[in-house]
Amino acid sequence: MTPAPSTSFPTVYIVLLLLCLAVPVMGQRLVMPGDFPDPSVVQIGDTYWASTSSANWAPAFPLLASKDLESWEFRGHIFPQLPEWADSYFQAPEITYDSTGVYVYYTARKRGGNLCVGIARADSPEGPYQDLGPIMCQDAGSIDAFPVRDNDGTLYLVWKEHGNSIGKPTPIWAARLTPERTGIVGEPFKLFQNDAPWEKSLVEGVSITRHGKYLYAFYTAANCQGRDCVYATGIARARNLHGPWQKYRANPVLEAGARWKGPGHGTPVERNGHYYFLHDAHDDANTAFTGRQGVLSEFTYTNDGWLRFESQDGRDAPIPARLVDTFDGGNLAPQWSYSAFQKPQYNVGEGTLTLNSIPSPCGAYVAQKLYTTDLEAEVTMKPTACTAESGIALVSDDLNMLRATLVGSKVSLWKISKGHHPILLAERFIRKTDSVIVRIVVRDGREAIVTYSTNGTQFHKLNTDPASLTFLQSRDRAIRVALVAIGDTDRRACFEHFTTRVRKPEDQQHIARSGPFRRRER
Structure with a gap:
């Protein structure tokens, strides 16, 4: 039986920097990092x-x-x-x-x-x-x-x-x-x-x-x-x-x-x-x-x-230390997923993901798996090009989300728990600009600090007190990082240059050149 040729996914640019856990483990070895x-x-x-x-x-x-x-x-x-x-x-x-x-x-x-x-x-x-x-x-x-x-x-x-x-x-x-x-x-x-x-x-x-x-x-x-x-x-x-x-x-x-x-x-x-x-x-x-x-x-x-079952020595499979998507191709990269209950409408190309919004607390979103409890995830948004409330979020399902969103000249942090009305945790007004970067910093999988920048170099805290993430950890659903668009269906959010990276300095010392989920090219 001859396998069919694989599909290439040109939309994503993955930086192949990988964190390789160097400590041998006994009995059970991680071979599929992330939610599998x-x-x-x-x-x-x-x-x-x-x-x-x-x-x-x-x-x-x-x-x-x-x-x-x-x-x-x-x-x-x-x-x-x-x-x-x-x-x-x-x-x-x-x-x-x-x-x-x-x-x-x-x-x-x-x-x-x-x-x-x-x-x-x-x-x-x-x-x-x-x-x-x-x-x-x-x-x-x-x-x-x-x-x-x-x-x-x-x-x-x-x-x-x-x-x-x-x-x-x-x-x-x-x-x-x-x-x-x-x-x-x-x-x-x-x-x-x-x-x-x-x-x-x-x-x-x-x-x-x-x-x-x-x-x-x-x-x-x-x-x-x-x-x-x-x-x-x-x-x-x-x-x-x-x-x-x-x-x-x-x-x-x-x-x-x-x-x-x-x-x-x-x-x-x-x-x-x-x-x-x-x-x-x-x-x-x-x-x-x-x-x-x-x-x-x-x-x-x-x-x-x-x-x-036997005791065994071996190394865990490496996890991505950094992943980047610059939205250059015509399709959403395979790392992204979406809710089975709400398929989003979007376009990808020329360095931009355009996501149609929906008028619900969690909005329309696309998400990626996370591999560690200490990480940073950020995205660049174009508030002058698209008018939907847009941002970056941590999500476990359609009813539970922590989202940092930008609309007009205001950046806000919202908590949506069990589908209830969003709770405002923090907000800041910013000067009007063509480009805003919003970053979520996750610590130990338990809390998050959100920062934002209008010039790409100087970041300001949106929330001074860390936001708890324990409300997201219901049952055994893993948490994902998402890009969200909220508002009337005729509005859109525009995203550029999304990235996630491992936070811990000691982890950055273990960098490999290939990863656990490589894509076979044509």
């Missing part, structure tokens, strides 16, 4: 392909490629345009393939309904992918699908019934797939459910691999709520898919350590005779700020027919 929850991975030829949840951000399901499971290149999205049948909660894409093509089983919320398992197909891993719609929608919701073949080669789909959403148990189901892999036939049967004390309210995120005489099911249990995330990973085994399934008496096999918290939802994979689990976890230092990141953990099978 629920990673799945499959080997196709000599390349590993991965995708992760995108939740309520669009485009949906980032697509990544690697030769070694450690250095990953961004290759686009499975859904550049969202499927028509679904509107939100794009989660847990499981990427797989056979001789007929590449298939992705994923979770999304059906318009007017509940969570369902959907399917998409492509001829090659880079796509384009054709959405084939939902194939399983239970009343409580159906999520976290995984395809697996039983001993006789019959293909089944395994998934979780989302019972914890209505205060009920969370059974793991399986049902036979059609030969085309696009539908379910026969009656579903149950593999297991949450019944051990450590599993608390749920088991989910099942992925299954075969080794020797057993099928091994990796699964996530307990729950995850931002800083209080207590996810852990368990193992169950059976001689065939119909069971009986036996849970390991020493579960959980992977749980919180000194650094990584809530290790869960992932996929087992093999490379050069070694076995790994690519999964997500929170960095204890960053918690919900940077989200659930992609972590690689090595394991071995034991003589008693189970498995154990």
Whole structure:
């Protein structure tokens, strides 16, 4: 199977200065820095392909490629345009393939309904992918699908019934797939459910691999709520898919350590005779700020027919020390995303992003992931060229935002919490000028100071007291930096030269020349 050619994205100019964490870590290694929850991975030829949840951000399901499971290149999205049948909660894409093509089983919320398992197909891993719609929608919701073949080669789909959403148990189901892999036939049967004390309210995120005489099911249990995330990973085994399934008496096999918290939802994979689990976890230092990141953990099978995770030395993947977008091309760069509930209208070219405004507290916005809790993000705006209230913001969703905006000759700092009316935290009047730079300085992921400049050299504080960011850290949604446009729909905001950079001086000493998410050029 020949991969399709990659797409180049000329709009972004990425300064390839990278912060490489030089301290070896034991047991779990960061390979996908930033918000990459629920990673799945499959080997196709000599390349590993991965995708992760995108939740309520669009485009949906980032697509990544690697030769070694450690250095990953961004290759686009499975859904550049969202499927028509679904509107939100794009989660847990499981990427797989056979001789007929590449298939992705994923979770999304059906318009007017509940969570369902959907399917998409492509001829090659880079796509384009054709959405084939939902194939399983239970009343409580159906999520976290995984395809697996039983001993006789019959293909089944395994998934979780989302019972914890209505205060009920969370059974793991399986049902036979059609030969085309696009539908379910026969009656579903149950593999297991949450019944051990450590599993608390749920088991989910099942992925299954075969080794020797057993099928091994990796699964996530307990729950995850931002800083209080207590996810852990368990193992169950059976001689065939119909069971009986036996849970390991020493579960959980992977749980919180000194650094990584809530290790869960992932996929087992093999490379050069070694076995790994690519999964997500929170960095204890960053918690919900940077989200659930992609972590690689090595394991071995034991003589008693189970498995154990190994201690290992290795370096974390580098994170960007500086990213710049000068908006020179005709498309928005792939690093940018937007709310699945509100697709923005914009134009990019000749060094300017023009963003159409909408009259809501959070406005229209495009956003980028963050990789560290200590950073600066700034943008240059043209108040005389565009008349919308425009600015830079930290956002976790459509209801929670800290934004610093410019309208006319006034710079203001606003807090929007739980969708309530914006609260004014600070404002300053400035002289009229053709260009204004607004900068957000984030400290330890907990507070922010905003500064502004009308000449590009001298910056003034907008807020003297730091603005708390704890209100943004709801559930396990990562925080992103955004450019926003607020006002009537006939108004626009104009942005030039956006940049983010790591703040800590000691971090700047570790600079590499290449990064974890390189783009392959034509």
